[in-house]
Amino acid sequence: MKAILAVSDFGTLFQALTERGYRIMGPVLRDGAIAYDELSSADDLPRGWTDEQDGGTYRVKVRQDAALFGYSVGPHSWKKFLLPPVMRLWRSERRNGGFEVRGEPQDTQKYAFLAVRSCDLHAIDTQDRVFLQGPYTDPVYKARREKAFIIAVNCGQAGGTCFCVSMGTGPKATSGFDLALTEVLEGEQHYFLVEDGTERGAEILSELPCGRATVEEEQAAEAVVARAAAQMGRVMDTSGIKELLYRNYEHPRWENVANRCLTCANCTNVCPTCFCTTIEDVTDLKGQQAERWRRWDSCFTMEFSYIHGGSIRASAKSRYRQWMTHKLATWIDQFGTSGCVGCGRCITWCPVGIDITEEVRAIRASEQTAIRNSPERGEGA
Ligand code: SF4
Ligand code: SF4
16 A cells, blocks of 8 residues: 655654554764664654765765655664674573573564665665574574564665665665655655555554555655666676676785775674674683673674684785675675675775775776787787
8 A cells, every 4th residue: 555644744653653562763863973773753853964975975964855864874774773783692600519501581672663775675684694594593683673663765865875776776665664655845745655565564554644645646756766766876887796706806906905995894884784793701700700792793803714823814905805705796605695785884984985886896897908908809809
């Protein structure tokens, strides 16, 4: 069903979700960025704000209208709720000459994620393959994922580093949501086209003060998404990308990017599909208690590839090459899909503005130049 919800009635969505016990997580303006945190009402949304993004550049600024969702993705992604950055797995205490091990209680809270963009729906689907569909299931991720109610928002404007159209992941949400919203602002009109994607989404939609969408309203919503699709800040040519990178492990471009890369790990932290974690065991000084913690890790650290006496990927070149070839090539062999959804976060939040689309373009262009200049081709021409 496609329905129309007036912006003045947007609060009823919050009411329907909180009555069902959901805590609502969504965009808030915080520390000069659009972050994701708990919302108590629609008043917490960054109404009338937008963002500007480019390589190594991010800034929020005031819009000329009162759009509730007039910005693209910021530094946070939904993985911080589904895969907490730091969490204790268990603790043990010395008792009666032995150890008593206690697992952590499961988080029973239900979360509703508001304003999940299409690229991030694909990122959640990618992490589902890792944590739910492989030989081992992650119980923490599973418990949070199964209870999550997802409200997608179709993008009305693309960010300066977005390339979801290239990756086939946006800007319109096509699956993986309970409800999907398109925000339409036309002159004095300001409303949402709401679509249900699941039964529980339809149940909530039936309680909202909505009217059935007219053909004109549906067309207006389609025009919003088409505008975003035409505004992509970046493009990535993905044709034969896996083979391209496999052919070019020794390309001089890796040295070039290593001279710029600070190995700071920002790109992996902001990436919505990166899933690596490490385990740390800690004990108290008396040796009475021990705890095991899990925290996000990054393939840009030396410790990540440490094996009996040394790190396999000691150079910045090997670490950047590993990250990019995993995202765009080996991930496809591993999970059947690209590890990149084109959200652009790694470009925006790289302190030196390294751009994954530019790195692919440089390798592809030099290979094409080499083919054009090869003697065999010259003879045949
Ligand atoms: S690699 Fe970069 S553009 Fe691709 S999903 Fe990760 S952060 Fe987004
Ligand atoms: S590519 Fe950029 S964000 Fe990633 S580790 Fe290097 S400097 Fe940091």
